[in-house]
Amino acid sequence: MNGNRFGRLFQVTTYGESHGDAMGVTVSGCPAGLELDEDDVQAELDRRKPGQSMITTSRGEPDAVSINSGVQDGYTTGTPIGMVIENKDARSGKYEPYVTAPRPSHGDFTYSAKFGTRNWGGGGRSSARETVNWVAAGAVAKKILETRDVRVKAHVNQIGDVEAPEVGFEQMLEHTEENPVRCADPETAEEMRELIDEYQEAGDSIGGSIYFEIRGVPRGLGAPRFDSVPSRLGQAMMSIPATTAFEFGLGREAREWTGKNRNEDWEFSSDGDPIPEGNKHGGLQGGITTGQPIYGEITWHAPTSIPKKQQTVDWETGEEKEIQVVGRHDPVLPPRAVPVVEAMLNLTILDFMLLGGRINPDRLDDDPGEYDTDYHPSSPDNE
């Protein structure tokens, strides 16, 4: 409603501005009995962290997470998990010139139009810094999904006009994190890197895209019509800052396919279950999972923070003026967005599994009649 919440049963609530004291996220609805500690979350945050390479902003944030609640003796308790990540390297002074003169193509003007005020430090709430919260929450979701063998992976499949060849899921798992571009094809990664460097040196930035795949999702998930899997993925992916397109299955190209070519006959799997003969449908039919991998693509426009001098206007003084965005910024977004995409996919899929009864919303153990169990004994004897 106010935009700071995601998820129906696995509920994520966030706060924080780029240059405020801290970012924070509350995860309500995590089943009890999950083994979880700060390292699990930190590992994902480290993947998103700024300053990892030359192609990311040099802002020096350790992004250290504190879990304030919801975990006892190393296991979740079923009550909300409150997490805080302090902002250590905010340098708001750099943004002073733009207080009443919006930066070109940023959210400066629109946030002021909405709130009638100006949260000027580093973009305030509109900053992509917010996604640190999503990655923290997604880390919890990921751990639960791992217990059900659901796996999510994304990689950068295009930067500018450099496009990666099709890669397999195992290849994505193996190679994506090996290079700063996060492209699972090492040769393309190298080309992408060169292209990015070129734009960065020219004081410019460039767009790109991410391909994702989700494996192991059980059939029968999704709540058509308005909460179908495509609907919720659409919402989730278009929530990511600077995205301009979401596609699944054949995506945009589907417009040129005929029914005969796209339709897939049903056959029996080795288990005797009906399965489609292919997966041009992208794992989703009628908005519900078929059990086949869900895959798709998301597009990012080029970062709007570029060192080039640009024109703006000052709404206080009524003057036109030249602006030069300083600060520390990424020349391209998808490489750092890979863990963000994965986080949002994990959150979305887990929510469907809780809704669909695949996971007991109260606890990982499926028997709702038990009032205690052995495998997560939150007792002093365990310490």
Added chain:
Amino acid sequence: MNGNRFGRLFQVTTYGESHGDAMGVTVSGCPAGLELDEDDVQAELDRRKPGQSMITTSRGEPDAVSINSGVQDGYTTGTPIGMVIENKDARSGKYEPYVTAPRPSHGDFTYSAKFGTRNWGGGGRSSARETVNWVAAGAVAKKILETRDVRVKAHVNQIGDVEAPEVGFEQMLEHTEENPVRCADPETAEEMRELIDEYQEAGDSIGGSIYFEIRGVPRGLGAPRFDSVPSRLGQAMMSIPATTAFEFGLGREAREWTGKNRNEDWEFSSDGDPIPEGNKHGGLQGGITTGQPIYGEITWHAPTSIPKKQQTVDWETGEEKEIQVVGRHDPVLPPRAVPVVEAMLNLTILDFMLLGGRINPDRLDDDPGEYDTDYHPSSPDNE
């Protein structure tokens, strides 16, 4: 949650199956004082109605709407508007062969996987017949938006490989409804029509896309992060049956644009307000409206109901079998989806205007201190 609700303050709840007794939609949150009668709704339903031309299904539904509540003496009362559209021409018998043998690429199997049952008549709840409810609700939203000069229009911009040239908003308003393809460029419409006929004669079907534009939206609408305008449009558009891609602004092509080329300087409008020099941003920055037109594209895959013989399996008998989908079906989806897209856009934008305080959620008149007014006097004297 269960997928049958859309909207936060302008709340739409729907029910109905393709071959059930009736479709129904409840609109809760319509402000009081709107002039509304069944003709307003019927006009939109007639645009979506089957059997309008050779390229749509010949199912003979009058789609006559009854308003059961929420309107008194020709004005809305602020209480929920219940609408019912009876199903008159359901012929379930035709679907008997597929009861336990799913049709290729339909939602038959996935719905059964979700619910553990088989709603076999005409696709049941998975049918696009559901969108009659959305168009009815959207008609109410449209009437409210008209009072605020917000205008929504969509047209078919591509069928197969036949692509329309760029068209202006006024051209869309003028020409879209003139041809059965609903393409605002008459020449392209003709070409599209020929292509569709070709596929239909070949017992095949074809994909396509719709371009939309929203004009007059005030700046400052949207609730980032998870309820930003792109997020909610993403959810709304991907809820439409058979869609596989949602794009706004530069969409998928943004991946190849540089920051220098995409960024837009700020200048002063004639009113002295900051406005961007162009609209490559698609009316949205930081997920919030700039006041510029919002535009984008949605892709549909080809209809899955084709007369070709296809292979399927029967999960009761364990046998493979041949299937031939009879029934009455569209050879292409976008032409009839135009009013559906417009309805969902109207619903989404209105919801933001109610949330953002642009429209008083209780009444169209903005003064919350009044307990009665003259301009919608629901009294017997007025009859």
Added chain:
Amino acid sequence: MNGNRFGRLFQVTTYGESHGDAMGVTVSGCPAGLELDEDDVQAELDRRKPGQSMITTSRGEPDAVSINSGVQDGYTTGTPIGMVIENKDARSGKYEPYVTAPRPSHGDFTYSAKFGTRNWGGGGRSSARETVNWVAAGAVAKKILETRDVRVKAHVNQIGDVEAPEVGFEQMLEHTEENPVRCADPETAEEMRELIDEYQEAGDSIGGSIYFEIRGVPRGLGAPRFDSVPSRLGQAMMSIPATTAFEFGLGREAREWTGKNRNEDWEFSSDGDPIPEGNKHGGLQGGITTGQPIYGEITWHAPTSIPKKQQTVDWETGEEKEIQVVGRHDPVLPPRAVPVVEAMLNLTILDFMLLGGRINPDRLDDDPGEYDTDYHPSSPDNE
């Protein structure tokens, strides 16, 4: 949000005014596989129906329900159940004098203050006629709860100063429906009846209360803090028109009890489970069910429609005037509210059972891996 929806997973949406065309309710989230037909719903509606005896309004409504969707071949499909109940005996003319002169202690003025309009026919949306929707939805919930041996019963335990003695659950089941007052103690019922007659003859009305009990609720239901069982029951019961108090367990009297007297030791049940030695806690500890019966009381003020001449003011003319409420009205509310209370209790408890994973939200059968089953074969062969 707009007040026309109840429930989180078992979602009820309603519409309708006292003198509109029809009342309607959509039940979204009913699991598939429940045997259900219109008779199941009608049986409950008949219990609430006006004109059952001298102590209820003589409005002649058959309250015949039509199920428009969500049921196929006698079983629910898991998709939304749309129900419509037509208004047959609305006589708005009687209300004309009060169009701009509010009736004393009704919702006439406040509805106008909210909506800036005047839905003058029989109280419009503020009428208790709305509860026909709740009873219809509750009938569906009741059928599901019966499959889990959860039983809800209410009876009138006080009218004016006539108070019933404590009665057992079986006595409530056996005797409540035997008399028009719906008091499970036949002698008290007689006294209540006399008291009501007395007030009715005097052109007056009187308040009263209902005692309820819920048996068979599993332990561990409830979502503290804001969705605890007491919170949700509080919301549900205070939604019922004309209620002024909700109590559970010791209720209002708890203020005079000491901890020593109220606390209950734990002992082992015959099954070896911990159970409290008594049930002064009313089945709820820390907002969650203990497995003991949940019980409580709700109070209604006297009906505000009385034939006495009263004073009001006309906000159009600015004149004071005398008013005499004609129309057909109940001299006391609890007798007809018994099925309403039961309905809301059924809806509330079922929602918790769906949330807590006791019932699979998609289907009654608990195995989420199956895509079809035998016991609710929605196929043409079954007809």
Added chain:
Amino acid sequence: MNGNRFGRLFQVTTYGESHGDAMGVTVSGCPAGLELDEDDVQAELDRRKPGQSMITTSRGEPDAVSINSGVQDGYTTGTPIGMVIENKDARSGKYEPYVTAPRPSHGDFTYSAKFGTRNWGGGGRSSARETVNWVAAGAVAKKILETRDVRVKAHVNQIGDVEAPEVGFEQMLEHTEENPVRCADPETAEEMRELIDEYQEAGDSIGGSIYFEIRGVPRGLGAPRFDSVPSRLGQAMMSIPATTAFEFGLGREAREWTGKNRNEDWEFSSDGDPIPEGNKHGGLQGGITTGQPIYGEITWHAPTSIPKKQQTVDWETGEEKEIQVVGRHDPVLPPRAVPVVEAMLNLTILDFMLLGGRINPDRLDDDPGEYDTDYHPSSPDNE
């Protein structure tokens, strides 16, 4: 849904356990432009703080709040306000004996029944310590309501059988905070204090109640039927730990009043508006505010933590055993619950004012067309 959220537009999300690291609350939906700092929140927290007198627990919590986001240069920005209150004086060791043996009449068993685990430290999430979050959020709501002259006040009107006489609103404002019992009648406060001392010395505890009143609420607030003001107050009040009854207006006594005696004629106010001649209706008719003060009562049972030896059973060992609850606990709940009740009332009423359009959800300033204003200039020049 999971119970950790309250409010529709003014959204409160909480986390924290009695003996965890910190309590936390996120307030999403606070309009921009409100002057706010930590002192505003701290002032309310100090009223609720433990250890204020002999009749409250001696747990030594400073309850110091940190605002992590949502405030810039002393004004709210419209983005979520994240607040954290560290737990400094948790002593879980004291609770070791009860890990698998539930304390009588606490939430120990029911929480374990729900989550299948045992959050044993000090009651974990079931502890009333959670209400520190509510008071923090309520402090923000209170500041907004003050800008609209809406005032909320509560006082303890009964402890055991000691009942306060009726007091006026100004008396409540003046005297409530003068004594540790928080009764606005000084003499009764003294009597209550003696009674409490007596029970405390006897190793016992006692129940009590709170009377509240809300002044200045505009007419026309409330969203019948399920989100009427009584419904939402019912939910809010029954969410407070250990409450067993909620009443408004004549409350439970309404059952003995006749319609003639309770009905209130309409007359004209000095402003020429219709007003009821009295306020037996408690400020609410048809679930919507009349503009008259809203008042009611809430009952608490006696604290369940008493030093008396009690019987329990150990579900691990299967043994019956004696238990003696140590720890630091209140002998009576209402005195410390006064700020909690006020907080929940402020949150509830503010939410209705945002929903009803009385306050722009985006900003305190009502003009939605402005993109900046002078009175809350979040700019460096202002520092």
